[in-house]
Amino acid sequence: MASASAGAAPPPSLIPVSAATATTSACSDTFKTEFHPHSGHPTTVETFSAYGSGSGTRPPIIDDMPWHPFTCRADFEFAELAHKAALNKDQMNELLKFIWRVADGHTKFSFKTHADVTTAWARASSQMTPFEKHIIPIDYKKETLEYEVYSRPLWDWAMDLLANPLLALHFVWDAQRLYKHNGTRFERFFHEPWTGDRWWNLQSLLPENGAPFAFILYADKTHLSLAGTVKAYPVIAHCGNLPVNIRNVDGPGGGRLVGWLPIVPEDSDEDGKLSYTNLKHVVWHESFSILLATIILLSATGFAHECYDGIQRWLFPLILILSADYEEQCVMALIRGLNSACPCPICLVPREELTDHSTTYPKRTVKDAQDRVELWSRDRIAGEAELKKQSLRPIKNALWKVKLSNPHDALSQDPLHVYHKGKFGDHLFDEFKKHVKALGRAAEKTVDEQFDAFPRWRNLNHFDHVTNIYFTDGNKFQDISRQSIYAAQNVLTRVEDEAGYALLKCIVSYLHIDMYVSLDVHTESTLAAGEAEILVFQKLLDEYIEALGDDATKNWNFPKAHASKHVFTDIREKGAARNFSTRPNEKQHGPIKRAYKLQTNGKDIANQILRLDHMTLVSGLIRSRIDYLDEERHKVMLSERELEEEDLDDQPFGGHIHLGAPQHSLTLSQLEEENASKPAFAQFRKKFSLFLNNFLPAYNIPLPDGKTWLILSARDTVQEHRFLKVNYESAVDWKLTTDYLRCNPSFHGHERRDCALIRTNDNDGNDKNIFVRILFMFKHTVGSKVLDLALVLPMDLRTGPRHAIDRDLRLTRLRARPLASSEFITLQSIIRGVLIVLDFAIPGDYFLVNYVDTDIFLRSQRQLF
Incomplete structure (x- = not known):
């Protein structure tokens, strides 16, 4: 996030959206950046508008024939x-x-x-580094077994990235400590890998002009055939020196398939035997050694490279992050796994203490592992005893060969497998369904109907039933978890099922942890809050188990339960969780499976798929050059008028709002006639006239023709719009974020009347924020002024003393005014969109969905309403 002159990529725009959202004081509108001493850059303090602006320099295009070496x-x-x-x-x-x-x-x-x-x-x-095929021989029971390994040499791939002029400006070499003033003091925050402590500490171990070239590596098996008989074992690499918006997406600079590991076949006679299990781990690490071969020596000696900023740096390749699920982490760390004495690949927590988050156990060290493996090579009996104490395997770790690449430090807690597939999907959701089922079919039907009644929202999966579905999609589990409290709070009540109610409290705490983990930018405060919530979850889980009594059959002492102990440490060390999430990598399994199904003959599949992947890589490189050239030509050819006339419904836009999906204009009499049966539209023209006569003078908008009072006629018109985009400043990363709101009687067959948080005035003229449901959006012209307006239903009635369920489940309760109390607002007063769901227990009451995204979650935690 430093300026380009410091070797960093400028971030997306950090511009306050409008006066409606610019609430920070001049003091809290300040950022401080401390650069690692080896960088030679002084500490900078910048205002909000200047922070991260960079030089704006664009990399040059090589030539005007970017499709070369294709003929045309x-x-x-x-x-x-x-x-x-x-x-x-x-x-x-x-x-x-x-x-x-x-x-x-x-x-x-x-x-x-x-x-x-x-x-x-x-x-x-x-133009790009190809794959190489290797044969590795492994001795097993007096027999030599051979395995095929395919690898794209890692350092050659790194040089491909460094040679790409479109990426040159975006590389970051130096560790940074970032701070934002919170009104009282500068508070540190974390996002990209170079803002974490691990990068800073590693750079401190390098020569003064040395810089890490940080690899992020992922490995996991996947099924290619529907029957599951054909498997692949891809290894995917990302460059940690590139920003996440490049590193975690398709295209040049994104994650790349760099290896294809062999899979030791299942053998009914050998499976389960320690020697055969060790064979699988030996094959993995011998194969990984080949993948790492080109960076092993350079990790010790460094590599001199002149970077785009003209500075010659001594680049030291290292493994900054290993991204994997628990099974692969055990392979990477060479520990014995689930049922061993110490099943955590990072620390030495005993197996029976995995749910204890209040105690910190010693971290694993490379030296400990090396000493025990060395002892085992000299004395099998004594060595095996020492290895068992730390649940280690008698195998040398391939990652030990790469300097400054401690596998126990590089391993990270993956939100997809730890939380969404793991803690919720495999455990809390199973318990949830059991409790609902125990209440009978009527309860299951009610929960399913309430999931189906949940309002649609962008990027949120909708479910018409959940009580009898079974799948392994972590994304869907995540969305179910975020809706489950609201769909079941009137079913799993304290009266009907005390243990089920205790489970809902556990799920609420789980959601808080998940939301904190999901933040793209962390401050010291959010990290502390996340760590405190882990202890809350532990307490609530104990209460749930106690409420179950003799019905408690589930063992909660599993490694993924322990993972929360490390996740916020990982964030401090390596930046936000999206840096080490497996999500961007598992997404790449799809193209591999598609290539197997459609473009291979089922034989020698590794070679064929890797050739196709190489074609994809080359195609992406050429396509990026063509798109860059087209963009530059487009800017030259289009006049400002043409740019303004481009359709904005599916394009980026400036300012605070953009109205889309225009409908035919209506006269006020037509509008009132068409909505005669709707109380919210009663006396529309009269109420609208009163609104305009108050609104226009308040904002110094003159009435037409010198009038002192505006009278609307039945023939005056409005133009309805059914789509709204709202830009707002995110409470998470202080960047521009966009909400998509609908006000449509039939959007994909369903009525959509989305809700919003708006800024308005109370009766004393003081600013306040309230929630509203948007009933009608429209443009209306007064003189030469075009106004963007909406008819809304405020949801600000008092709800009385806080309900016990609201405290227990941390719910934000809302109550709408009667429909006849609808009001007009200017769309500029909208702060952001919100998702609001019915309280199925109390007619007329609603709940704010606090978990639909991290911005609304933080606003709810800080009561920024």
């Missing part, structure tokens, strides 16, 4: 399309014949056969 752009675009469409040889030949039959000669196009395309790909492939 059309050739590349055909080859790219055929590759994405997974066309086989016959399909491609037929398509080429068709193209040549209809070609009109307006564009150069030279492909005639599949061989032409293959030849072009072969030429293009020379």
Whole structure:
């Protein structure tokens, strides 16, 4: 987040959205950046508007023929399309014949056969580091077994990244400590890997002009065939020196397949035997050694490289982060796993104490492991006893060969497997369904109906039932968890099921932990709050187990329960959890499975899929150059007027709001007639006239024709809009964030009347924030002024003393005014959109959904309403 002159990529815009959201004081509008002493950069203190602005310099395009070495752009675009469409040889030949039959000669196009395309790909492939095949021999029971390993040399891939001019400005080399003034003091915050303590400490161990080249590595098996008989074992690498918006997305600079590990086959005679289990781990680490081969020596000696800023740096490759689920973490750390004495790959917590988060146990060290493996090589009996004490395997770890790459420090707690698939999906959700089922079919039906009644919201999966579904999708588990409290709070009551009610309290605490872990920017305060919540969850879980009594059969003492002990330490060390999440990597399993199904013959699949992946990489590189060239030409060709006239519904926009989905204009008489049966629209013209006559003078907007009072006629018109985009400053990262709101009688077959948090005045003229439901959005012209307005239903009636359930489940209760009390607002008064759900127990009451995103979660924690 430093300026480009400091070798860092400028972040997305950090511009306050509008006066409606600019609430920070001049003091709290200040950022401080401390650079690592080796960088030579002094500490900077900047205001909000200047922070992260950077120099604005764009990298140069190499030439005006970015599709080279394809003969022409059309050739590349055909080859790219055929590759994405997974066309086989016959399909491609037929398509080429068709193209040549209809070609009109307006564009150069030279492909005639599949061989032409293959030849072009072969030429293009020379631009990127290819895969290499290796055979590793392993001795097992007086027999030599051979395994195939495919790898793209890691340092060659790193050099490909460094050679890409479109990435050059974005590399960050120096550790930074970032602070934002909170009105009292500068408070440190964390997001990218270089803002964590691990990067700072590692850079301190390097020569003064040395800088880490930080690899993030992921490895996990996946099924390619539906039957599960064909498996793949991809290794995916990310560059930790690139910002997350480049590192974790498709395209140049994104995660890349760099290895394909062998899978030791299942053997009914050998499976379960210690020697065969150790064989699998030996194969893994011997294979990984090949993948790491090109960086092992350089991790000790460094590599001199002149960076884009003209500074020659001594780059030291190292493994900063290992991203994996628990099973793979055990392989990477070479521990004995679930049922061993010390099943955590990071610390030495005893197996029976995994739910104890109040005690800190010693961390594992490389030296301890090396000493025990060395003892085992000399004395099997004594060595095995020492290894068992720490649940280690008698194998040398491939990661020990890379300097400053302690695997126990690099391993991180993955939110997808630890929380969404693990703690909730495999445990809390199972308990949830058991309690609902125990109350009978009527209770299950009610919960399902209330899930189905949950309002739709962007990026939130909708479920018409949950009590009898079974899947392994962590994203869906995450969305179910965020809706479960609201859909079940009137079913799993304290009266009907005391233990079920205690479980809901556990789920609420789990959601708080999950939301804190999910933050893209952490402050010292949010980290402390997350750590405190872990102890709250431990207490509530004990209460739930006690409430179950003799019905308590589940063992909660499992490794993923212990993972919360380390997750906030990981964030302090390596930045936000998205830096070590497996989500961006598991997403890449999809293209691998698709390639297997559509583009291989089922034989020698590793070689074929890796060749296809290489084509994808080359295609992405060329496509990025073409898109860059098109963007530059587009800017030159378009006048300011043309840019203003471009459709904004699906485009970025400036300012605070953008109204979309326009409908036909209506006269006020037509509007009142069409909505005659709706109390919210009663006396629309009269109420609207009163609003305008108060609103316009308050904002110094003159009435037309010098009038002192505006009278609306039945023929005056409004234009309805059904889509609204709202820019607001995120409470999480202080950057511009966009909400998409709908006010539509039939959006994909369902009525959508979204809600919003707005700023308004109370009766004494003081500012206050309230929640409203949007009933009607429209534009209206007064003189030469076009106003963006809405008819809304305020949800600010008093709800009386706080209910016990609201305290226990930490619910924000709302109550709407009668429909006849609808009011008009200017859309500029909207702060952001919100999701509000019915309280199914009390008619007319609603709950704010605090967990729909991290911004509204933080606002609810800080009572910023």
